[in-house]
Amino acid sequence: MKIPFVDLTAQYKSIKGEIDAAISEVISKSAFIGGPHVKSFEAAFAEFCNVKYCVGLGNGTDALSIALKTLGIGKGDEVITTALSFIATSEAITMTGAKVVFVDINPETYNIDVAKIEEKISSNTKVIIPVHLYGQPADMDPILKIATKHDLKVVEDAAQAHGAVYKGRQIGSIGDMACFSFYPGKNLGAYGDAGAIVTNDEDLAVKARMIANHGRINKYNHEIEGVNSRLDGLQGAILEVKLRRLPDWTESRRKNAYLYNEYLNNTELITPTEIDNVKAVYHLYVVRVKKDQRKELQEDLKSKAISTGIHYPIALPNLKAYEYLNHTEDDFPEATQASREILSLPIFPELQQSQIEYITETIKERGRNNFPK
Numbered sequence: 001m002k003i004p005f006v007d008l009t010a011q012y013k014s015i016k017g018e019i020d021a022a023i024s025e026v027i028s029k030s031a032f033i034g035g036p037h038v039k040s041f042e043a044a045f046a047e048f049c050n051v052k053y054c055v056g057l058g059n060g061t062d063a064l065s066i067a068l069k070t071l072g073i074g075k076g077d078e079v080i081t082t083a084l085s086f087i088a089t090s091e092a093i094t095m096t097g098a099k100v101v102f103v104d105i106n107p108e109t110y111n112i113d114v115a116k117i118e119e120k121i122s123s124n125t126k127v128i129i130p131v132h133l134y135g136q137p138a139d140m141d142p143i144l145k146i147a148t149k150h151d152l153k154v155v156e157d158a159a160q161a162h163g164a165v166y167k168g169r170q171i172g173s174i175g176d177m178a179c180f181s182f183y184p185g186k187n188l189g190a191y192g193d194a195g196a197i198v199t200n201d202e203d204l205a206v207k208a209r210m211i212a213n214h215g216r217i218n219k220y221n222h223e224i225e226g227v228n229s230r231l232d233g234l235q236g237a238i239l240e241v242k243l244r245r246l247p248d249w250t251e252s253r254r255k256n257a258y259l260y261n262e263y264l265n266n267t268e269l270i271t272p273t274e275i276d277n278v279k280a281v282y283h284l285y286v287v288r289v290k291k292d293q294r295k296e297l298q299e300d301l302k303s304k305a306i307s308t309g310i311h312y313p314i315a316l317p318n319l320k321a322y323e324y325l326n327h328t329e330d331d332f333p334e335a336t337q338a339s340r341e342i343l344s345l346p347i348f349p350e351l352q353q354s355q356i357e358y359i360t361e362t363i364k365e366r367g368r369n370n371f372p373k
């Protein structure tokens, strides 16, 4: 049984009629940049996130750097973020001219360890970027408390967490601003690159939109220099169709995650933990395997045509790109260890129970042979 890591074709087939009609409409109206489809998607996504404003952008990385620029972040400033994420999170900080300051992770949730944030705060610190990694909400209450105490802003990296909920609050509505990616493989994915910033602050929304559109207030009147990072009409129309299905897809992801948890109970693998009172949306389903077993298990699954991934194999501070920060692996022991033990199993909405049975049986079969108790 061949099991891909994600199956975007299966998803497209299930909504083909609506998607094709939406695409035709954009083309027939030549509404390629901005226009009614972008506007109505922005309104729908703001409502979905329970915020007042949504600014559609070219991609999630730009959403992060534009959010930081909107907050006035630049050279001389420091921005705190987690040691385990996709490089876009830290790249966006550097792009503004600010310095990236990493914090180790909580080994159970893989999110930023809130107990280790304060020791990294200096007089130059301006922003904390928690990442809701794998669709698991970061522990926002202590983060907000620290931010208030030290007069910092909070920008959520919600690129993996569309629709997640933290203690009754929608992810995206908790920080000063939140950034989403609609990269095709994300829980809400476009058919190309796309992203957005959401916020409840009108001034921030207006400024972010201005920066994303060459710093203009109208056609050739530029108050500042900005960038070109706009959500295009085709993506807006596609995203609006897909947003209507997102709650169902999220439920399928969650159901699949809980099936995995059940089937992998009593194995050597450590399954994901949700902190109290959250709704995780399982962008990824990540288990932990003892380091020296991971490669073999991954190859075993591959030989049975089951695709897996590692998110991420090198913790951010250990990347060559951050050599200049002179960190050692001992500075971030939890992120470093996690990066050697984590394995992402397929978890897309269309994944069938029988496929999860097959995957977990394959894992257990291997366990019977190779993981002596």
Ligand SMILES: *Cc1c(COP(=O)(O)O)cnc(C)c1O
Pocket: 059, 060, 061, 062, 085, 086, 088, 089, 131, 157, 159, 160, 180, 181, 182, 183, 193, 194, 195
């Ligand atoms: C995907 C992702 C991004 C970047 O989004 P793009 O749309 O690919 O630029 C940022 N942060 C995290 C955690 C991501 O997973």
